[in-house]
Amino acid sequence: MARYCFCLQVRPDQMDEYVRRHQAVWPDMLAALRDSGWSNYSLFLRDDGLLVGYVDADDLDAAQAAMAATEVNGLWQESMASLFTGLDGRPPDEGLVLLPEVFHLEDQLVALNGTEPANLEGRHEQRDHDA
Incomplete structure (x- = not known):
């Protein structure tokens, strides 16, 4: 299984809301992530809004494609998009900047x-x- 790390930028004025939403992620979203091949998935938020994510997956592209095919992911991404900067109209899950290990x-x-x-x-x- 491969390891992946990525970053995004949460709007500083939306960090509390970002954290609040991740304290109780929708059960359907959690199941979709698991079923799409995401494991050992964690998010870390710096006090300036830098979001760093870590995930294990056999194939991140395949895991992302499987998520994109779910209805719940589209709803989640739509609900979260306004909390980020620098996405240029893309949903958050398409704005991930992968970091090389x-x-x-x-x-x-x-x-x-x-x-x-x-x-x-x-x-x-x-x-x-x-x-």
Whole structure:
């Protein structure tokens, strides 16, 4: 499963409303996200309105297309659009700016040691002892 990170900009005067709406996302929207292949999905909001999202998906394009095919997603995007800046008329889910991953701890541990990160416990003690 691939990891994806993205950002959007919430209007500073709408941040409280954005947070309020995400405290109780519509059950149909939650189910659609799950059923469309979104998992481990989180949103983080900085105090200037920068929204950073993280999601795991087998294929983000396919997950987004599956969401776009649902009625609830269109309703949700329409209801949320006025809370964002910089979308140039696009719905929020089409305005995601993907961020390239530059570091992932577990990937580097596996590359370095040739083993799963969970199996690395105690390796630093051995390395220190050998020095």
